[in-house]
Amino acid sequence: MTGPSPKVVILDYGSGNLRSAQRALQRVGADVEVTSDKRAADAADGLVVPGVGAFEACMAGLRKIDGEKLIADRVAAGRPVLGVCVGMQILFARGVEFGVETTGCGQWPGAVVRLDAPVIPHMGWNVVDAPEGSTLFAGMDPDTRFYFVHSYAAQQWEGDPAAKLTWATHHVPFLAAVEDGPLSATQFHPEKSGDAGAALLANWVKALG
Numbered sequence: 001m002t003g004p005s006p007k008v009v010i011l012d013y014g015s016g017n018l019r020s021a022q023r024a025l026q027r028v029g030a031d032v033e034v035t036s037d038k039r040a041a042d043a044a045d046g047l048v049v050p051g052v053g054a055f056e057a058c059m060a061g062l063r064k065i066d067g068e069k070l071i072a073d074r075v076a077a078g079r080p081v082l083g084v085c086v087g088m089q090i091l092f093a094r095g096v097e098f099g100v101e102t103t104g105c106g107q108w109p110g111a112v113v114r115l116d117a118p119v120i121p122h123m124g125w126n127v128v129d130a131p132e133g134s135t136l137f138a139g140m141d142p143d144t145r146f147y148f149v150h151s152y153a154a155q156q157w158e159g160d161p162a163a164k165l166t167w168a169t170h171h172v173p174f175l176a177a178v179e180d181g182p183l184s185a186t187q188f189h190p191e192k193s194g195d196a197g198a199a200l201l202a203n204w205v206k207a208l209g
Contacts, residue, residue: 051086
């Protein structure tokens with residue numbers, strides 16, 4: 001007999017393709033609510049922080065709902081958070097876009113900067129190099145591809161050396177995913193990555209239980 005579905009809140013702060021993320025998580029068995037309500041976000045088994053567009057705009061939206069504190073409180077309590085795309089980028093200390101530096105959530109040190117590549121944005125399917133013992137990528141083949149669309153990324157890691165780092169390359173190496181205690185994030189879009197993305201989300205949801 002199985003227990004109740006893990007409760008997942010997708011944080012609605014005015015950014016992100018929330019409904020496609022909601023459908024993708026429901027598909028893998030989560031009980032999903034899209035809301036900016038602090039109590040619901042605090043109480044959920046897992047919190048997803050989406051994000052599309054500009055780092056600065058995402059941070060502005062997040063601050064309007066006190067989202068930085070919400071994320072920080074969950075992480076401090078050891079409660080799972082998953083950042084997606086710009087929702088991953090804003091977890092770093094700062095983002096640099098068009099010469100403007102914006103302060104991020106500061107969960108991880110370091111900066112998100114423009115990819116030094118002849119073709120920007122990096123858009124389409126790409127393989128990733130996941131580490132041994134990854135929870136997110138458990139059971140996946142090394143040639144599994146995920147869907148990316150971004151021009152900026154974290155290109156070095158200055159955080160906890162024990163964190164599990166997944167890399168990808170678009171002319172230059174960049175962080176495709178991070179697993180650091182309760183805080184995980186992907187630069188690609190699991191909700192747009194078909195069966196591969198569903199498998200990753202299923203791994204995350206399963207770990208919530």
